[in-house]
Amino acid sequence: MPLTRRDLIKRAGAAGLVAGWPGLSLAQSGGGILRMPPLVDATTSRAFDLLARTGETNFLGQSATSTWGFNDQTFLGPTLRLAHNSLTKASVRNSVSEPFSLHWHGLEIPGQADGGPHQPIATSTTWAVDLNIDQPPATVWYHSHTHLRTADHVQKGLAGVIQLTDGRDDERGLPSDYGTDDLTLVIQDRRFDRSGRAVYDPGMHDRMMGFTGDVILVNGQFGAQAVVPKGIVRLRLLNGSNARIYNLASRAGRTLHMVSTDTGFLDRPISIDSLQLAPGERAEVLLDFSDGTSDMLVSSSIANGGMMGGGMMGGGMMGGGMMGGSGGSFDILPISVDPSRRARIDRIPEGIGGTMPDLDIRGASR
Ligand SMILES: [Cu+2]
CATH class of the missing domain: 2.60.40.420 (Cupredoxins -  blue copper proteins)
Known part of the structure; x- marks a missing residue:
């Protein structure tokens, strides 16, 4: 049985945020501090x-x-x-x-x-x-x-x-302190039944368009918050979802300094406003938290199959506007700064010296 909209609002208040629910904030979540995989x-x-x-x-x-x-x-x-x-x-x-x-x-x-x-x-x-x-x-x-x-x-x-x-x-000049200034983030979407159990129950539509869920997990955790030191932080991002494409950005408008693709380091960081990540894809970006303000990693809605069809889930819970229609964004991960912790790296490196050639990324600047 699918969750109802009311169930989700109640739950979001208690434990965190459901992707695509504008007005609900992960920042008030009780999801605890994000843990890295061992x-x-x-x-x-x-x-x-x-x-x-x-x-x-x-x-x-x-x-x-x-x-x-x-x-x-x-x-x-x-x-x-x-x-x-x-x-x-x-x-x-x-x-x-x-x-x-x-x-x-x-x-x-x-x-x-x-x-x-x-x-x-x-x-x-x-x-x-x-x-x-x-x-x-x-x-x-x-x-x-x-x-x-x-x-x-x-x-x-x-x-x-x-x-x-x-x-x-x-x-x-890259952050490399695992779990401190170098965060590994496995981003996955999941579907839950009314009792709160994750379900994988692809129907005909899912089989055609790809199975997507409406709840975002990071490292298998729902509603957790990353706490980072004041300075440059590296995010190693993996889209571990089955079908969902993310278009990741900082809600506070921080630049994403992309330093690595799937296959290795770039020659120099590339500045981008958002990063599209398809299932299975990885990328590494640096974010500058030296001003000490918190942020939210968000994803805008991309009309890949599952999102367009979200309304098929029953109960109207994922009504088309939820993740696909409004052009809005949904929350992935709140990030707050612990000002008592100074980051080891305090500036974006000019060169990385990687072997990946210059990328032609729309909207990128150096
Ligand atoms: Cu694979």
Whole structure:
């Protein structure tokens, strides 16, 4: 049974914001402080273990959803930090109830080292694979890529971020203190039933247009707030949604200084007002919080399939104007500044020295 508009307003008052509900503010939310996924640094050990497991996650503070996660997490997995030119040994253990395969999305590796649909890991078995990594530093990710079950598995939580690093971010003048001035943000939309359980129940329309949800989770958390130091902050953004395209911007009008694309660093930062991010896509941007004022990461509505059809959800809850029609924006993540914490980096670097050529981005300036 779908949520009603009234349910959502009540809930938003208690726990946070529902995407696309103008007038409701995440800033008053009770969603707590945003947590990063646990960091697994394998740059020295050159080996990591992932254990896929079942669990329960209470996203909205109402009732628990059966979810899957890796290692200590009931939903999503740790951030893996790997050397960008290394032979890293991966071990993936399946302790969930059905086979899955794990795709290293963005790693330039041979097919036999990748977990496509051809390479399922049976329940109670372990897949050991050597990742021969040799590519520029970048934010990439991993997710289930199981035959006919990919969308369902990613909805359940089988996904996480990989940071490919060469250890030279200090020289580049980039924030690199994980979870402090260097935030990893997995942005996902989800659908919830009346009891507050996440549901993945694609209908005919979803199958044609892509399954979208009306509630935004960041790192699997609803209504949480990021707290950052006073200075330059790096956001590593992953669109981990199944179908929704975001057009991210700062509500306070802060410039986004884009420093990295999917495949690595730019030569120099590019100044943009908004950043479009398609499902599976990553980007890294710097924001300047040295004036100490808070902000809200927002997304304007983009008319990709699911949004246009939001009204199909029943009960009129997602009536077309909600996310698609008004041309308005919906909240992704409130960001507040802790003035007692000075950021390590206090200016936007002029050059990054990346290998990505100049991009032709509409509205970009240097
Ligand atoms: Cu992928």
